[in-house]
Amino acid sequence: MLSLENLAVAVEGTTILKEINLKISAGEVVILFGPNGSGKSTLLKAILGLSGYETARGNILFRGEPLNSLPTEERVRKGIGMMFQHPPTIRGVRLHQLARYLEKDTRVIERLSEKLSLSAHLQRDLNAGFSGGEMKRSELFQLMLQEPDLLLLDEPESGVDMENISLMGKVLGEYLRRENKAALIITHTGYILEHIRADRGCVLHSGEFGCMGNPKKIFETIRTSGYEKCKECHVQGRPE
Amino acid sequence: MSKEDLNKHISESDREKISSSGMDFSEKTRSGSFLQEDAKVLFSRALSESMDILSLEDARRTFPRFADYWGKAFQRAGKEFPPDTEGGYFIRVKKGQTVELPIQACLFLKAQKFRQKVHNIIIVEEDAKVYLITGCSASKASKESFHLGLSEFFVEKGGYLNFTMIHSWREDVSVKPMSVAVVEEGGSFVSNYVCLRPVKEIVMYPTALLEGEGARASFNSLILSHPGTLQDIGSRVILNAKNTQAEIVSRAVSTGGKTVARGHLQANAGEVKAHLECRGLMLSPRGVIQAIPELETSYRDVDMSHEAAIGKISKDEIEYLCARGLSEDEAQSIIIRGFMDVNILALPPAVKSEVAQLEEKTLYEGF
Numbered sequence: 001m002l003s004l005e006n007l008a009v010a011v012e013g014t015t016i017l018k019e020i021n022l023k024i025s026a027g028e029v030v031i032l033f034g035p036n037g038s039g040k041s042t043l044l045k046a047i048l049g050l051s052g053y054e055t056a057r058g059n060i061l062f063r064g065e066p067l068n069s070l071p072t073e074e075r076v077r078k079g080i081g082m083m084f085q086h087p088p089t090i091r092g093v094r095l096h097q098l099a100r101y102l103e104k105d106t107r108v109i110e111r112l113s114e115k116l117s118l119s120a121h122l123q124r125d126l127n128a129g130f131s132g133g134e135m136k137r138s139e140l141f142q143l144m145l146q147e148p149d150l151l152l153l154d155e156p157e158s159g160v161d162m163e164n165i166s167l168m169g170k171v172l173g174e175y176l177r178r179e180n181k182a183a184l185i186i187t188h189t190g191y192i193l194e195h196i197r198a199d200r201g202c203v204l205h206s207g208e209f210g211c212m213g214n215p216k217k218i219f220e221t222i223r224t225s226g227y228e229k230c231k232e233c234h235v236q237g238r239p240e
Numbered sequence: 241m242s243k244e245d246l247n248k249h250i251s252e253s254d255r256e257k258i259s260s261s262g263m264d265f266s267e268k269t270r271s272g273s274f275l276q277e278d279a280k281v282l283f284s285r286a287l288s289e290s291m292d293i294l295s296l297e298d299a300r301r302t303f304p305r306f307a308d309y310w311g312k313a314f315q316r317a318g319k320e321f322p323p324d325t326e327g328g329y330f331i332r333v334k335k336g337q338t339v340e341l342p343i344q345a346c347l348f349l350k351a352q353k354f355r356q357k358v359h360n361i362i363i364v365e366e367d368a369k370v371y372l373i374t375g376c377s378a379s380k381a382s383k384e385s386f387h388l389g390l391s392e393f394f395v396e397k398g399g400y401l402n403f404t405m406i407h408s409w410r411e412d413v414s415v416k417p418m419s420v421a422v423v424e425e426g427g428s429f430v431s432n433y434v435c436l437r438p439v440k441e442i443v444m445y446p447t448a449l450l451e452g453e454g455a456r457a458s459f460n461s462l463i464l465s466h467p468g469t470l471q472d473i474g475s476r477v478i479l480n481a482k483n484t485q486a487e488i489v490s491r492a493v494s495t496g497g498k499t500v501a502r503g504h505l506q507a508n509a510g511e512v513k514a515h516l517e518c519r520g521l522m523l524s525p526r527g528v529i530q531a532i533p534e535l536e537t538s539y540r541d542v543d544m545s546h547e548a549a550i551g552k553i554s555k556d557e558i559e560y561l562c563a564r565g566l567s568e569d570e571a572q573s574i575i576i577r578g579f580m581d582v583n584i585l586a587l588p589p590a591v592k593s594e595v596a597q598l599e600e601k602t603l604y605e606g607f
């Protein structure tokens with residue numbers, strides 16, 4: 001579904017991603033690990049084509065089609081969706097309003113907002129005064145209404161309490177079990193791995209993938225020995 | 241004239257213009273109406289006993305205490321005013337009466353180069369409560385006309401007046417509203433102002449005097465400034481008594497015109513609370529928005545604050561919406577609509593949806 005070929009991305013003149021190669025097939029869930037500042041969010045933003053994160057070299061292909069020169073909204077219309085790590089506040093625009101753009105059936109909106117305990121937030125301004133966890137739930141809520149085929153999730157569970165992680169994990173897990181959905185998920189805590197089935201993990205180090213393999217094993221190595229150890233890669237060797 | 245004569249008198253295009261400033265010709269959603277064209281009062285009636293709605297001239301002849309009110313608010317504010325007005329409305333809501341449906345009034349400019357000068361008086365007697373919508377608009381023919389509107393509001397002890405003014409002029413009309421509200425003990429004055437259509441020049445600085453303990457005033461405005469427009473619009477609250485509260489909120493969007501958004505809060509007593517918030521959104525490199533907030537007091541135990549911010553639409557906000565599949569144009573328009581949020585106005589529910597529709601229509605034409 002998605003393939004990144006020799007992808008390089010520079011932000012404000014600094015090369016953040018040097019040479020990224022990655023393939024995600026329909027139905028596959030890939031976990032993206034990496035220390036702070038290694039370029040994980042940058043990769044997701046580049047796939048979505050946000051301004052300032054343009055492709056410097058290489059290709060982003062979605063279902064075989066190059067995305068490089070397409071604006072964000074067209075990439076989104078092709079079936080890519082992202083959960084933002086830091087969504088902006090938009091005053092005067094209610095969450096409900098945006099939800100109606102994404103989904104015409106108000107019953108679907110109501111049901112999902114109830115599931116994610118967001119019913120009371122529908123009438124509030126987008127992200128205005130939302131707590132960390134509420135923000136994450138609202139991002140997931142919007143994404144689920146958007147129904148993308150490829151989900152880009154930037155730390156979906158960070159700052160979320162255990163109860164809400166399992167709430168979100170359940171909604172996300174159900175969605176990913178639907179046919180041919182794929183995801184690229186960034187996590188530091190690994191909690192999300194307990195709620196969804198992940199097929200592969202990869203570790204981003206100084207702009208390149210250092211390792212690819214079983215996500216639970218990779219996470220275990222990072223947890224016990226840190227990213228330094230992980231660089232040497234004890235799990236499965238360098239990526240193809 | 242009668243309702244039938246009125247319907248015959250008003251042309252289809254004028255009717256549309258007048259409706260665009262909030263007039264409901266069916267009167268189904270209103271409890272009284274007043275309509276003046278140039279210097280002539282066409283129609284006025286109250287649909288209940290709780291109030292009087294007259295032309296100012298009729299009130300001068302028939303209302304015994306007329307002299308206790310006429311010019312008195314201006315005098316208290318130390319403002320000079322021209323006495324040679326023609327028409328204007330006189331509305332009195334009687335003691336203890338709550339008028340559920342709004343009263344509507346419209347001042348309409350019809351003839352070319354006409355200089356309309358009206359004087360309005362609104363009295364909300366003790367513990368009475370009323371909503372008033374005043375629309376001001378201009379016909380297609382009213383080229384280069386001028387409107388001077390004097391308004392005096394008297395909110396007596398425990399009274400509540402919610403006053404909404406919708407300006408819907410044309411690009412060559414100049415207007416100068418001048419108003420003072422006197423609010424007594426425990427009374428509330430709420431002013432909502434909407435100006436979304438082009439106009440040549442508006443200069444206004446309505447003032448509320450909080451004269452009794454516990455009195456409140458709030459001014460809320462939504463202003464859209466088209467190319468060629470100059471809007472110098474302020475709101476002032478003078479807090480002359482203990483325990484009074486004031487709030488001024490404005491939103492200004494410039495698509496090329498100039499807006500000066502003023503606000504002045506002056507506390508002449510202790511234990512008061514006052515806040516001023518002014519936000520501007522620049523959509524054109526040719527527009528100008530100038531925010532001038534002022535706070536003033538010589539008392540120590542006051543809580544007064546202001547915030548002012550002007551900027552263009554944030555790129556992050558646009559991108560965020562694009563990341564949800566909206567086009568850049570859609571994203572921009574939803575953000576502008578959000579900025580011009582009708583919820584900042586304290587409107588009665590029925591009127592809120594009317595104003596929201598009006599705004600939707602104007603913004604839709606504009607962008």
Ligand SMILES: Nc1ncnc2c1ncn2[C@@H]1O[C@H](COP(=O)(O)OP(=O)(O)OP(=O)(O)O)[C@@H](O)[C@H]1O
Nearest residue numbers: 011012016034035036037038039040041042043052
């Ligand atoms: N808009 C930007 N302007 C300047 N520098 C940027 C910008 N976006 C990213 N960077 C820099 O690029 C590097 C990678 O940032 P990125 O947000 O991709 O890291 P990350 O792996 O997601 O980190 P974290 O785990 O902390 O979220 C960082 O050094 C960051 O400061």
Ligand SMILES: [Mg+2]
Nearest residue numbers: 040041085154
């Ligand atoms: Mg990040």
